[in-house]
Amino acid sequence: MNPYVSRGLWWVGAVSSVLIALVSYRYFVPAIPVPPNLSANAMAHPWLWVHAGLGATSLLLGPWQFMPRVRARWPRVHGWIGRIYVFSAIVGGIAGLLLASGTTAGPIARAGFGLLAIVSVGIAANGLRLAMVGRYAEHREWMFRSFALIFGAVLLRVYLPLAQAMGLDFMTAYRAISWLAWVPNLIVAELYLRYASFRRPIPRPA
Numbered sequence: 001m002n003p004y005v006s007r008g009l010w011w012v013g014a015v016s017s018v019l020i021a022l023v024s025y026r027y028f029v030p031a032i033p034v035p036p037n038l039s040a041n042a043m044a045h046p047w048l049w050v051h052a053g054l055g056a057t058s059l060l061l062g063p064w065q066f067m068p069r070v071r072a073r074w075p076r077v078h079g080w081i082g083r084i085y086v087f088s089a090i091v092g093g094i095a096g097l098l099l100a101s102g103t104t105a106g107p108i109a110r111a112g113f114g115l116l117a118i119v120s121v122g123i124a125a126n127g128l129r130l131a132m133v134g135r136y137a138e139h140r141e142w143m144f145r146s147f148a149l150i151f152g153a154v155l156l157r158v159y160l161p162l163a164q165a166m167g168l169d170f171m172t173a174y175r176a177i178s179w180l181a182w183v184p185n186l187i188v189a190e191l192y193l194r195y196a197s198f199r200r201p202i203p204r205p206a
């Protein structure tokens with residue numbers, strides 16, 4: 001891919017991720033009420049806070065891990081941010097699975113969010129395993145897949161208002177988006193890894 005295009009996409013992704021992450025920390029501001037449809041989630045206490053806090057952290061940290069300069073200059077920083085990212089993605093994903101089981105949006109949304117949780121926890125864990133055994137080229141690919149799924153949190157918050165602007169029924173759109181926010185991302189990530197990324201070996205950090 002043209003480096004200007006990939007840098008531009010990275011910036012759009014990074015800025016939108018940071019914005020949505022910061023907005024998601026609002027659950028820790030006691031003055032801001034939890035929307036009724038979410039407090040009705042049978043698993044909201046305490047998992048909504050575990051999930052929103054850790055989900056937001058993975059979204060906030062993820063983009064910087066793909067900056068080659070940071071990886072090359074400060075491999076230890078990359079390693080520590082990576083550990084926090086993986087912890088947040090895995091524990092936040094497990095909390096997401098619990099929330100999926102308690103959603104008030106019905107079986108389609110339960111299945112969409114539930115499968116997203118299982119797939120994203122598995123992918124993040126595999127990415128961590130590959131780094132631990134020094135298979136850095138594959139590690140980078142699996143972490144790319146992982147962030148493509150985490151980025152679904154941004155897309156969900158873009159698609160929902162879009163669906164409302166199009167006059168679609170909220171619940172119908174919500175159920176569809178529980179799948180549309182992540183399945184296409186995984187397909188696009190796979191196509192990118194196969195056809196567009198530069199497949200160069202990553203040297204083991206000193």
Ligand code: HEM
Pocket residue numbers: 020021024037038041051052054055056057058059093096097099100101102103104105113114116117118120149150151153
């Ligand atoms: C990766 C897998 C993820 C899964 C499976 C997942 C699943 C869920 C589920 C099931 C709910 C409750 C929905 C309901 O009750 O109808 C929820 C809400 C929420 N999630 Fe996630 N989520 C994921 C990633 C993220 C990420 C990366 C963030 C980062 C911002 C995030 C932030 C939130 C927030 C803030 C809420 C509360 C609703 C809102 O304010 O929009 N989630 N998530």
